Amino acid sequence: MSNEERPDSLADQAAAWIPPWQRPAPAPPEDSPPPTDPAPVPPTATAADAEVDAADLGAQVPLQGRFPSKIDVVEERAGGRVGDDGESGEEDSAKGVTGEEVSGRDLRGDVTGKGVPDLGRKRSGARARPVPEPAPELDDAELRGALEAILLVVDEPVSELVLAQVLEQPAERIGPMLDEIAAGFTAAGHGFELRRAAGGWRLYTRPEYATYVERFVLDGQSVRLTQAALETLAVVAYKQPVTRSRISAIRGVNCDGVIRTLVTRGLVEECGTESDSGAYLYRTSIMFLEKLGLNSLDDLPPLAPFLPDDVEELADAAR
Known part of the structure; x- marks a missing residue:
């Protein structure tokens, strides 16, 4: 058989072969009904x-x-x-x-890469809070008026730091302005003054007008401490922290009732126990400094001018 009479080779047949999905659909017979549109079928991925x-x-x-x-x-x-x-x-x-x-990430998306997370992107943390704008700085006149208004309504000495926080102003401006206000009250001759007491600032009446203030406030009522209470309070102030037995030894009498009175009035408070005996220790309170108009215990007057001249003889006699 010659090459001209031999049928196509397998390679030629494979090259001429058309896959079934690429072959044209056969024409429907003429007497068949018109085809209806089938439901769309998703293409099959290959x-x-x-x-x-x-x-x-x-x-x-x-x-x-x-x-x-x-x-x-x-x-x-x-x-x-x-x-x-x-x-x-x-x-x-x-x-x-x-x-x-x-x-470990949440992978959402199809095979084409939609929804695949960006591997080079760093997720940021919590949303940063907006930084509040600083309060405007008050001029000297407005700052002076604000401080005077606050000091008129306080019921206890207020520190410079608290005033600076309330007014939202630098703390270094508060101290010099308070000194200036105090000097102005004194120069103007007001019946009150501004001074430091118990670590803060507060308005007080001047000592020269104490008689009139006492007459108005007390109105015939006596709220003075007894002589025993004053002596006990003095011992606590100069010897603190001190136990009740030590106070009784200094005064020569039992002072349990007087100590209870001073603690009830808020002038003396407990401050721990003695390591050896376990007895309660007592000291003066902030109210004590406030009532006396003192800024700290360092402002207490010295005892030397109040001691008798023959104190050494009295001490020898007591022995």
Whole structure:
């Protein structure tokens, strides 16, 4: 048989072969009813289509007879072979992204890479709070008026730090302004004065008008401390912290009832116990400084001018 009479070879037949899905549909017979539109069927993805989608992502994903899953695509991106947006895997590692971090993320999207998280992007933390604008600085006249108004309504000495926080002004402006206000009250001859007491500032009546103030406030009522209470309070003030037995030894009489009275009035308070005997220790309170108009215990007058001349003889006689 010659080459001209031999039928087409297998290679020619394979080249001329048309797949069934590419063959034209046969024409319907003339007497058949017109076809109705079938329900749309989603196209079936093929291995070739999946390879094209993987190529769009910039990754060569081995299919191994199946479609690449979302985990496969992301692991391929995080494994160092292909970086985000065509970058190398070393650059992804420099950005601090590892395969373990990617596997724990929420992967939402299809095989084309939609919804795949950006591996090089760092998620920011909590939203930063807006920084409040600083309060406007008051001029001297307004600051003076604000301080005077506050000092008129306080019922206990107020510190410079508290005043600075309330007025939202620098603390270094408060002290000099209070000194200026106090000097102004004194120069003007007012019946009250501004002075430090118990670690703060408060308005007080002047000592020269104490008689009139006492007459108005007391109105015939006596609220003075007894002589025993005054002596006990003096011992506590100069010997604090001190126990009741020590006070009784100094005064020569029992002082338990007087101590209870002073504690009830808020002039004396407990401040722990003695390490050896376990007895309660007593000291003067902030109210004591406030009532006497003292800023600290260092302002107490010295005892030497009030001691008798023969104090040594009295001490020897007591022995």
